[in-house]
Amino acid sequence: MARRNSGSREDMPKAKLTMANLRETLLIFSYVRPYLGKFITGLVFITLSSLTTMSFPYLLKQLIDTANGAKSPFGTSGAIVGWMFAILTVQMLFSFMRIYLFTSVGENAVADMRRDIYRKMITMPMDFFAQRRVGELSSRISADLSQIQEAVTSLLAEVLRGILTLIIGIGLILYISPLLTGVMLSVIPVIIIIAIVFGKFIRRFSRQTQDQLADSNTIVQETLQGISNVKSFTNEWFEINRYTRSLQQVVKMAIKSGQYRGMFVSFLLFSLFGTIVLVVWYGIGHLNFGDLTAFVVYTAFVGGSMAGFADLYGQLQKTLGATQRVRELLKDIPEQVSEQDEPVQPEHVLHGQVTLQNVAFSYPTRSELPVLRDVSVTVMPGEQVAIVGPSGAGKSTIAALLLRFYEPGSGQLLYDGKPATTIPLTQLRKQIALVPQDVLLFGGTIRENILYGKPDASQEEIEQAARQAHAHEFIVNFPEGYETVVGERGVKLSGGQRQRIAIARAILKNPVILILDEATSSLDAASESLVQEALDNLMKNRTSFIIAHRLSTIRSADKIVVLEKGVVKELGTHQELLNLPDGLYRELNRLQLEITGVE
Structure with a gap:
């Protein structure tokens, strides 16, 4: 079910803001630690940037007062203008350094995290992949880590800058006029609460629009993947109509969403300018023009910071959710495989003897359904062993067990008489090849x-x-x-x-051991002939397991294992099994000969 684009962060699941979830964010800081110097320097530049920004309205007040004949500690109006341009220049430097440092820290930290998650993914056992979709795992590396990267590069900076702006701004407007500050603070929180409630409603409506758009994209994806079916059934008209109907729903919902957004923006503009008008009206007669101008600008800064916290809160929730999912992945236990290319050690060199001793197995996702039951087979070095049987008999499961993609539920798998678990996974798999x-x-x-x-x-x-x-x-x-x-x-x-x-x-x-998992079953006669010759070259002097449906390809095998419902039903050479009265292999061979005769 492809409801949403796994790479989109527009509607990523959010986590509640709790102490337990906040502790999860320590994962981020463990990756920031190697770049702590740059990170702290970036925090310093954020502070300096905030201070220079907040000093600008004060200089503006001084400029206005000077124009009205008042004296300023900064000198003449020309000197104040010089100070303002100097602060703007410094502000540019501080902003550049802040963005550069946090981008550097964020990119490096998330690259390290991506590398570790990718390493963790590809070292996980097969059962891990059987229980998860590729799109979900891809989303961990793309959408989730991009959200965390955004937190490191901008979210933390915005939160800190917002807090500093809020604290400094409220302090300054209190200094300018405690009375007017009380008027302003009594109005802005009401506006912010209404904005947050309205914003949640709009986001919910936006999610519905995104879902509908995802449905439209799913139609395109399904149609293009099955284009041969579409054309063979001449259903181009049907798919065009289906996509058109879905697009019409998208347009309808998007227009409605635009109407609500327009109302929301109009409300915010009315509220913001209405508050400024109220402050100016109330301030006339209480403050001089310079103080009033500074107060209005600082009020806009404070109001903007307060309104920004609503969006920052949502972004923080998304980051916590992304961090939780990434942390869950990092907690999973990987296979004990080497992450370096290493040669086979002399003590682990295989000679090709393989023994399955009373092996039973069920897949972890279907533990109540046994796939193999008490399977015992011994294969000597260099032997070619064919494994045949009806679909679902457990043939491919044996291949998976030989590669130790899974471990037997009971019984033992032995290589050269040694338990498979005593041979390191990398050393074992380096000596086995699979042709699927x-x-x-x-x-x-x-x-x-x-x-x-x-x-x-x-x-x-x-x-x-x-x-x-x-x-x-x-x-x-x-x-x-x-x-x-x-x-x-x-x-x-x-x-x-x-x-x-x-x-x-x-x-x-x-390889020492070769596994051929129905390597020729989907080929035409000409291709099969060439591939079979190639396989014959490959199998020379190697222990080979041949999983096959076409019995004609395994007649020369040294041993044929016939499986039925996870049990070894028959064992012997091609001729020995044909001589068994009422034997399963004999019946399978007869059916294939009849089918070939029909062809």
Whole structure:
């Protein structure tokens, strides 16, 4: 359900302002700490900026008084103008330094946080990804961290500047006229309360508009993703009408929202200028013109600060919510994998013997449904073992257990007679290669995708692996050769080409144990023939697990494991299993032969 754009911060969930939630913000300051010098200097410049800003109305008062014949400690009117331009120049410097320092601190701190969250994400176990959507995780790194970045670079500065302006402004207007200050303070809080209540109503209406716009975007996304269905059913007219109706709702709600915003802005302008008129009217006869001008300007500063706190409060709530979600992610326990490229240590070198000993397993999200039940299989080094069975029998689950994406619920997984848990995850996975049915290629070049199997390989090694995978021939026919960009997820290549690049990647890795998860099931006959030859090259002298639906591809396997409902139903060679009367493998083979005959 794609109701909202995960990258938008317009309507991010907010957290209540409690002490527990405020403590969560300590996460932000732990990342600011390495840049504490710049951060403190930025705070100093905020203070100086506020002081120079608040001094300007006072100098304006002195200028007006001087024009009316009064004496000023700053000298003549020309001297006061000089002081004002000097303060404006200093103010420019202070503002520049404040923005520069806080931007520097914010960018660096959030870059460190992004790096740590990304590192945490990719080291999490597979169960973590099974329970979360990619859009949600992407939002943690994009929208949530952008909100935190905004807090570091501007929110903290605005809060501090607002507090300083409020304190200094109220102090100065009290100094100028306590009586007039009482009049002003009695009116502004009422205006602010009304503005906050009205503002909440407008924000709620704005969220509804955003939701409706998100629905419109969802229609576009769904239509473009399923464009072949749209055209094959000639339903272009239907989709155009559906999108038009949704857009009309957006326009209707946006216009209504604009009407409320117009009323809100009009109210604020009326209230602000009405207050100033009231203050000026009341101040005539009580203050001279210079004091009255300074009082009005300071009143505008104080009122602006008070009104700004409503928006700052909302931004703070969003930041607390973002910090909570990021902190929850950082609290999760990752896999014990190495974050450095390391060679396989001699004590962890595998020879290829694999034993599943009374293994039972259920996925954590469906613990009540056992996928494997008491599975026991021993595979000797260099053997080719096929795993077959109906859909849902647990074939791909065995592949996931071999890579230790998950741990068995009971029983043991042994490599060379040693429990898998005694071998560090990185050391184990460096010696296993997986060639899946749906190959995912990264959006770079063919060379970069093959190189993923061994990042430090030479061009000669890359080409040798490609030749063994029967990929070199089609690669060199591209104008850019190995530098051909494959596109997102490899969309610019055919299924067979993607499979052969995946095989070249596995050959370059030179694994001890190989897992082929239905690597040829989605290919046409011509592509399957080439890919099968490449797989035969890859499987030589390696312990290989072949998960297959097409039984014709596994007849030469040393051992065939037949699974049914998570149990090893039959075990033997192709011929031995065919000789079993009423055997499941024999029945599966007969059905496939009949289907092939029909074709």
